[in-house]
Amino acid sequence: MAELIGQDYTPPDIRAKVTGRAKYAEDIRADGMLFCRLLTSPMPHARVRNIDASAALAMEGVVAILTADELPEVPAPGNTILTNEPLYVGAPILALAAVDETTAQNAIAAINLELEPLEFCVDPLDSLRPGGPNARTDGNTPRGRETVAEMNTSEGVGEIKWTEQDFADAGEGQMPLGQHEREWSYGDVDAGFASASLVLDESFVTAGHAHHSMEPRSAMAYWQNGKCYVYGSSQSQAYIVPGLAAMLEIPPEDLVYIAEFCGGGFGSKGGAYPVMAIPGYMSKKTGRPVLMRISRAEENFIGVCRPAFQGRLKIGFQPDGRITAVDLYIVQDNGPNSGGGDWTAAGSAMSLVYTPPAMRFRGLPILTNTPPKGAMRGPGQNQLATAVEPIIDKAARQLGIDPVAIRRINAPDNSSAYGPNQGPVSSAYQREALDMGAEQFGWEARRARSGQRRGSKVTGVAVGQAFHSAGASGFDGLLRIAPDGKLYVHTGVGNLGTYSYSTTSRVAAEVLGYDWDNVEIVRGDSSRGLPWTLGQFGSNTSHTETRANYASAMDAVQKLKEIAAMDLGGSPEDYDVGEEVVFARGNPSRRLTYAAAAQRAIQLGGRFSGQEVPADINAMTARATEVIAGTGLVGVARDGFPTRGTVPALAAGFIEIELDIETGQFEIIDYLGVADCGTVLHPLGLSGQIKGGAVMGFGMAALERQVYDRHYGLPGTVGLHQTKPPTYLDVPLDMGWSAVDIADPANPVGAKGIGEPTMGCAAAALLCAISDALGGHYFNRSPIVPDMIMNAAAGQAQSHGPLHVHTQ
């Protein structure tokens, strides 16, 4: 092994990216194609009283409109494709198709839309007040979400209000602890606090922010031969099909889904999303191909966003910094729909990253008339990192302990446990990551510069940490050795941009002893025969797909050996594989090339060439195998390898900044990210995940947030110049990375994912560094924007209330 694993290589799709040949959804053209535009809500909450499209439909070149009345009903509080009760500014109300985009846009402007404004709410705490506004006419909280698996399938809406007493009890600026929806705990929390020598009780706010992937979620669709062909923008490939087919009300086998490239998703394009269905419906109605180009402004609203948290953390420490107990309470700004499970994920992350011997978690999601919420890189875990890491620093400062040391003493290892059930983890080397980072960053020497002044500039030095679960199991692998001797690895993973679709395919090549130049990856178009696979999200691909591809490769190895035994004598166990031949162990000259074995597999048929498939594979994989059956030696298998509990990805970020206390601006002097992601599969790709995640983390910590006007419910951040994703000038000139590189025992090649905590650790590190430069002023809020820094430096009050979300 290890010919391909751990090596850099040229991913097969990268040349198309640098030459402009890569086709994204909006690059697809078809004869007679119509252009579709959306009419979206200008109000945070309203009811459609009347739509008069007569003038629009009379315009030359206008072909059709599509309204919510023509689409399947979505049970509340699910997100809608189109709606007659828009629940946020930017919610799509109707779609209009015309022969060109300008005509469509002009026709949209000619539609007379009558809206009745309804009560709205943009701050969960406003809604929780007695008599406070509800985001939906039927309540302010989603119901029926007992497990994480049910998070996106909540049913019904309920109402929760706190009492005036709850607010009064909290005291000025502290988070009230009223009725919650969920609670779990382990250990003796009260005893933990009683034994602590330092107890901090901190309220905090983390802002929501938009994904703003570079490619807005455009889509193109047409119907042919009873099937709907959809070109979409999605992180995932196979995983999109069941959801999108359900939205289109067709069986999965009648959907051909094509997504060769995806211009970024960061969680927002992990599963099928509502507007993706519009071109399909419009094409069905008009009988013509339909392209829907989504604008940047539309993307800001329909592209979902990270939910804000308003929370409170009570945390106890021994004198040496070891945590004795944790009591965590989170209110999640859930948007107007089902939202996501960030708040509960945050609780579970708390239990692992800081390994408290006793912990209680409570929380609830509250609906607001802000954009729908969805998973964003480290959903819950990264909000937690930005909320908790500065509080850990505050404790370290009060206890007189070094920031690395306090994290080290609480760091998870292989014996640590995860979440409400305190289940096992497959491997955790955060202490090693902290030690490696401290050494490579020159922590001691840099810490000595903490607080150093140069004119108006002050040095801050800090460390941050984050976690995300990083692997799943039980999915299918599919590959084919063709009579030309080439290996075709079929993968249902999407192409998010991490190159993991390709890196994980290399495992199959490695097992079979293939020269990488003789391997092709089949992907990006469900009609080509792609196996059932988990979506490309949740940092899972590196772990999940190496398992699945290992399984199909082992199946192919077994079939190669059986064919060799049949043709050359002996039993399958007498044979081995390597360098694209199957050979007798004792006598390598008794051999069969893979090309010959593939030809033989076609003759033999049955399971050898995929005409028969294992009973335990997914129906989608079985259909995919039909596409290639009889054309070579087919390896197809479900990953049935043993598991060892939660697969943790852990990361630590080390940072030095110079903060100008007269302007509130800072410069990041240096950054080093360290990952615990098991065996390193693709060094350059990992570098990109560590550094790219950090860049996004810098945005989360100091630039990006959603601003909503409390009185009118209108957004103050829409375009990129307002939402402020980091540019070249917001990040260090050079960035460093490193990895613990210790194999995870639950994976055949030792791999764990990593994409998400690389963001949270950097965000946390930057927040901590700003506070460090300010001599230990903790904001209990992210992001920290320049006016907050200037207010803090001048000893002035902040312009926002301590618990307000969506503030400037």
Next chain:
Amino acid sequence: MIESNSVYAGLAGSSASLPKNPGSGPDGPIESAIEASMCAQPSLGESSLGWLESRGNWSRRNFIKGIIASGVAVSGVPYLASAASRPALQAGAVERLISLNVNGQTRRVDVLPNETLAMTLRYKLGLTGTKLGCDRAECGACTVLIDGVTHYSCSTLTQRVRGKEIQTVEGLESASGELHPVQQAFIDELGPQCGFCTPGQVMAAVGLLMENPDPTREEARQAMAGNICRCGNYDHYLNGIMRAAREV
């Protein structure tokens, strides 16, 4: 509809009622007509949400207003009425079938007065390598070279680049398939992640190296600052630029 292949065809007739003052602007009749038409039309991408975006310090509407405020008088261009009822070309109107020099080739293309270069490239010339990330000069995914200088093609009027040399990402590869050093360096350093910003990053880097073949890393990032990469792969792109500079 005559131009079913055009995303800009079929402009509604409101511009026909604009006051006539042909050819009086300092930029001459063509530019005046362009601005008049842009002023009169709801701009593409400016949906019911457009006004929200416009509340910042930059918007397409402000861009248009800025042009008008710079002293160009408004002129009447009645032919901007829908294509079916378009009258013959009048004084002060814009030639629509124009020649563009794109990637060394002369391309004849029918262009509307208010059409952006990004739209012409993507929807009329089939050059979809140039990406629309924001369509309002915020992200740089649409960056092309015009006479060797980087421009946002989403905010460049096609009518203004007649007679100039336009270079897009499709024009960098040699006929024999050899990549430009910047393209090769971006592959070697794994510059792209999702790849959507990549064509713009490539063109901005090519433009930088034409002007400054031996930039420092700081100079490179200043030159690239108009190109957002949401995947955050700036470090890899800068590594690529420095590698390309060594190899150019």
